[in-house]
Amino acid sequence: MPDHLHPTHPLALAPVAAPPSTVDGFVREFLLNLNSGRGVTLSNASATDKYFALAHTVRDYLMARWLEDLRRQREVQDKGVAYLSAEYLLGRQLDNNLLASGLSEIAEEALAACGIDLDVLRQQEVEPGLGNGGLGRLAACFIDSLATMGVPNVGYGIRYEYGIFRQTFVDGQQAEQPDAWLSLGSPWEFAHPEGAQTIAFGGHTETYDDEGVPRSRWIPAWNVQAVPYNYMVPGYQNGRVNTLRLWSAVATNSFDLRVFNSGDYEEAVRAQTYAENISKVLYPEDSTPQGKELRLQQQYFFVAASIRDVFDVMLPADFELTNLPERIIFQLNDTHPVIAVPEFMRVLVDEKKMDWDAAWAVTQQCFAYTCHTLLPEALEVWPVELLGRLLPRHLEIIYRINEDFLVAVREKFGDDEMRIRDMSIIGEHPVRSVRMAYLATVAGAKVNGVAELHSQLLRDKVLPDFNEFYPGKFINVTNGVTPRRFVRLSNPSLSGLITDALGTGWVTDLERLRELEAYAEDPEFRTQFAEVKAANKRLLSDVLRERDGFEVSDGHMLDVMVKRLHEYKRQMLKVLHIVTTYEGIISGRVAVGDVQPRTFIFGAKAAPGYVMAKRIIHLINAVGSVVNNDPRVEGKLKVLFPPNYNVTLAERVIPAADLSEQISLAGKEASGTGNMKFALNGALTIGTDDGANVEIRELVGDDNFFLFGMSEPEVESLWAKGYKPSSFYNADSGLRRSLDLIAAGAFSGGDRSMFEPIVSNLLYDDRFMVLADYSAYIGAQAKVDAAYADQDAWTRSAILNVARCGYFSSDRSMRDYIERIWHTAPSF
Numbered sequence: 001m002p003d004h005l006h007p008t009h010p011l012a013l014a015p016v017a018a019p020p021s022t023v024d025g026f027v028r029e030f031l032l033n034l035n036s037g038r039g040v041t042l043s044n045a046s047a048t049d050k051y052f053a054l055a056h057t058v059r060d061y062l063m064a065r066w067l068e069d070l071r072r073q074r075e076v077q078d079k080g081v082a083y084l085s086a087e088y089l090l091g092r093q094l095d096n097n098l099l100a101s102g103l104s105e106i107a108e109e110a111l112a113a114c115g116i117d118l119d120v121l122r123q124q125e126v127e128p129g130l131g132n133g134g135l136g137r138l139a140a141c142f143i144d145s146l147a148t149m150g151v152p153n154v155g156y157g158i159r160y161e162y163g164i165f166r167q168t169f170v171d172g173q174q175a176e177q178p179d180a181w182l183s184l185g186s187p188w189e190f191a192h193p194e195g196a197q198t199i200a201f202g203g204h205t206e207t208y209d210d211e212g213v214p215r216s217r218w219i220p221a222w223n224v225q226a227v228p229y230n231y232m233v234p235g236y237q238n239g240r241v242n243t244l245r246l247w248s249a250v251a252t253n254s255f256d257l258r259v260f261n262s263g264d265y266e267e268a269v270r271a272q273t274y275a276e277n278i279s280k281v282l283y284p285e286d287s288t289p290q291g292k293e294l295r296l297q298q299q300y301f302f303v304a305a306s307i308r309d310v311f312d313v314m315l316p317a318d319f320e321l322t323n324l325p326e327r328i329i330f331q332l333n334d335t336h337p338v339i340a341v342p343e344f345m346r347v348l349v350d351e352k353k354m355d356w357d358a359a360w361a362v363t364q365q366c367f368a369y370t371c372h373t374l375l376p377e378a379l380e381v382w383p384v385e386l387l388g389r390l391l392p393r394h395l396e397i398i399y400r401i402n403e404d405f406l407v408a409v410r411e412k413f414g415d416d417e418m419r420i421r422d423m424s425i426i427g428e429h430p431v432r433s434v435r436m437a438y439l440a441t442v443a444g445a446k447v448n449g450v451a452e453l454h455s456q457l458l459r460d461k462v463l464p465d466f467n468e469f470y471p472g473k474f475i476n477v478t479n480g481v482t483p484r485r486f487v488r489l490s491n492p493s494l495s496g497l498i499t500d501a502l503g504t505g506w507v508t509d510l511e512r513l514r515e516l517e518a519y520a521e522d523p524e525f526r527t528q529f530a531e532v533k534a535a536n537k538r539l540l541s542d543v544l545r546e547r548d549g550f551e552v553s554d555g556h557m558l559d560v561m562v563k564r565l566h567e568y569k570r571q572m573l574k575v576l577h578i579v580t581t582y583e584g585i586i587s588g589r590v591a592v593g594d595v596q597p598r599t600f601i602f603g604a605k606a607a608p609g610y611v612m613a614k615r616i617i618h619l620i621n622a623v624g625s626v627v628n629n630d631p632r633v634e635g636k637l638k639v640l641f642p643p644n645y646n647v648t649l650a651e652r653v654i655p656a657a658d659l660s661e662q663i664s665l666a667g668k669e670a671s672g673t674g675n676m677k678f679a680l681n682g683a684l685t686i687g688t689d690d691g692a693n694v695e696i697r698e699l700v701g702d703d704n705f706f707l708f709g710m711s712e713p714e715v716e717s718l719w720a721k722g723y724k725p726s727s728f729y730n731a732d733s734g735l736r737r738s739l740d741l742i743a744a745g746a747f748s749g750g751d752r753s754m755f756e757p758i759v760s761n762l763l764y765d766d767r768f769m770v771l772a773d774y775s776a777y778i779g780a781q782a783k784v785d786a787a788y789a790d791q792d793a794w795t796r797s798a799i800l801n802v803a804r805c806g807y808f809s810s811d812r813s814m815r816d817y818i819e820r821i822w823h824t825a826p827s828f
């Protein structure tokens with residue numbers, strides 16, 4: 001660039017064009033990145049060097065598009081979606097970005113020309129595990145879909161230095177290792193320390209007279225810097241690149257200096273550590289938030305930074321604030337970001353000096369809330385004492401919102417004190433607390449559940465008073481998964497087969513999979529489909545051998561249950577099925593020759609403090625080591641539990657599965673998305689009428705789904721009658737023998753105490769009614785065995801599952817959000 005080039009010169013305004021999309025162009029760019037990016041030549045480059053150079057090469061191709069989209073987002077006055085999520089479970093980026101940029105084949109050839117196996121470089125990437133499970137993965141699927149649909153969007157979240165822990169097993173028990181995903185750096189992120197926002201905490205509030213207008217202001221006690229890190233979110237081969245902006249906490253200079261100047265160096269360092277703790281680690285509880293101060297700090301930290309960012313980046317300084325709803329919608333992914341509501345009000349009223357009522361009217365149009373649960377323990381509350389100490393002005397604002405709300409409730413419902421108390425944003429028991437789901441419901445233009453059944457239960461059971469008060473506010477948007485990652489990338493063989501039949505359009509128009517229905521009747525297609533499944537099983541077998549030293553036997557049905565370990569998901573029901581089958585063999589009641597060979601695969605992390613979940617993990621491993629080594633079983637049953645289930649492992653396991661276990665107690669799983677991934681990859685589901693299972697079954701048909709267990713109303717009525725798990729134990733000899741075998745120490749070397757807490761919990765408490773659904777589950781598994789015996793019929797059902805599940809594309813979910821909540825449109 002000539003040094004006289006002015007900032008408004010066209011060359012300075014436009015991004016430099018991408019390198020040529022040819023093998024030669026790619027090789028040259030790759031070698032350049034090795035030399036000038038890593039400071040090595042090809043001959044002395046390590047695998048890490050090559051991976052980084054490859055990642056940077058892919059970035060180079062996407063960069064011009066990204067810069068252009070960033071520019072347009074600043075210029076074009078369209079409505080934007082700010083997706084606020086404390087979690088993004090992204091999975092590996094390299095392959096996705098190669099696919100999105102259409103460079104997969106070119107890269108493969110270019111690397112081969114350099115004597116490098118692309119697959120080896122793929123393995124170098126540490127996946128960013130910035131989420132716990134389904135909720136974080138959903139956020140990642142959604143931003144992929146928005147980019148692919150060309151909808152301007154910024155995903156906002158936290159750049160945790162340590163993501164979800166790495167799980168290992170020590171004597172069959174979970175041990176947690178820190179996930180140092182950044183230890184080698186990340187080639188996908190762009191730090192912008194110059195764009196840091198100052199985020200304040202603590203202190204007190206005061207009122208003052210602003211030329212005759214009484215106002216409040218917040219005098220905080222301390223602050224931290226929120227440094228944005230940008231990540232590319234490329235659309236699928238459409239030239240669009242959206243942005244994921246994750247915030248990282250660093251100490252502010254002023255903060256350091258104040259202490260530093262007092263001469264207390266140690267204190268200055270300690271204070272810096274304190275500030276930087278905010279984005280240090282992801283809380284590993286899925287569906288069971290702890291009321292920890294640091295967690296509230298994290299939540300406020302990232303939403304306050306994001307709101308400032310929206311004002312700075314998206315809006316001109318003189319923007320007419322009453323028009324905000326035309327420019328921005330904040331989607332709250334669960335209650336984690338709900339503190340954004342009082343922060344937005346604080347900015348409008350205290351800083352921008354807007355009138356309260358006008359600000360509230362704007363706020364109610366600028367937020368929408370997605371509820372992700374039905375478990376009461378998952379609904380976040382913050383003690384008033386804590387919230388007031390950390391965010392005193394926000395607490396005042398929440399009180400004011402609540403006051404106005406309760407006045408309106410009285411107007412509509414009369415002075416029904418019980419109802420007022422039930423609907424108050426402030427709960428009184430066990431301690432005075434802010435109910436974040438209520439705050440989100442009052443503030444949100446729309447509140448959505450994540451599957452039909454879940455949304456209906458939200459309206460009728462969880463928030464019925466709110467539904468009556470706000471008719472039309474509660475809606476459903478059924479979750480989805482991105483077909484790019486979970487079919488196209490993770491299952492290339494199936495993708496090839498589909499593309500041969502239908503062309504490539506299905507990748508962005510998943511309903512086109514319907515056209516496969518006809519192919520289900522074609523014997524040759526069925527043979528090819530069965531070959532794809534067999535090939536995927538061999539691939540998985542290679543992965544598990546290399547990763548964990550496991551052997552997957554040929555000819556086994558792969559029966560897979562992978563998801564977070566939680567009692568409501570009922571991994572115990574699966575364990576009881578395995579123990580029942582095993583007990584049948586060793587007692588001689590079942591001839592081993594009659595047993596359908598099965599490999600049971602588990603994948604599950606337990607929250608480190610969730611004692612019962614960790615015991616269940618221990619039991620699964622214990623059952624595995626007995627069953628796998630008992631010669632009487634003759635290798636017919638195998639239990640494999642590869643540690644550290646994550647997106648990378650999901651991508652390998654799901655395409656190989658025959659049977660998908662979706663066996664939560666009806667009324668507990670909000671949606672599930674694992675269920676969708678399996679069905680789209682041609683696994684048949686054994687499942688309860690819960691979450692999105694209901695919709696899967698409606699679409700694929702009863703003949704292609706193994707339904708079992710109580711429905712949600714049946715669960716309710718059993719509770720009402722008084723549930724006694726022991727009566728189910730007494731009534732079913734198979735259940736009795738299985739539980740007795742566990743209690744007798746058959747899986748704990750004779751130690752009767754090891755798994756006693758699990759057994760007695762099932763017999764005397766059993767909150768999730770495992771014993772009540774046991775016999776229906778065993779019955780359904782017998783039907784699975786019978787069905788699997790006819791391989792051709794099974795394959796036909798599997799094809800119909802794929803053909804009929806196009807609805808579960810996250811592109812469809814995003815269209816639903818756009819039409820029913822956001823009222824935005826694809827632009828540019």
Ligand SMILES: *Cc1c(COP(=O)(O)O)cnc(C)c1O
Nearest residue numbers: 133134563646647650672673674
């Ligand atoms: C899809 C996914 C989940 C969610 O699984 P559910 O069965 O819906 O609970 C959790 N973890 C990972 C890694 C996933 O890919």
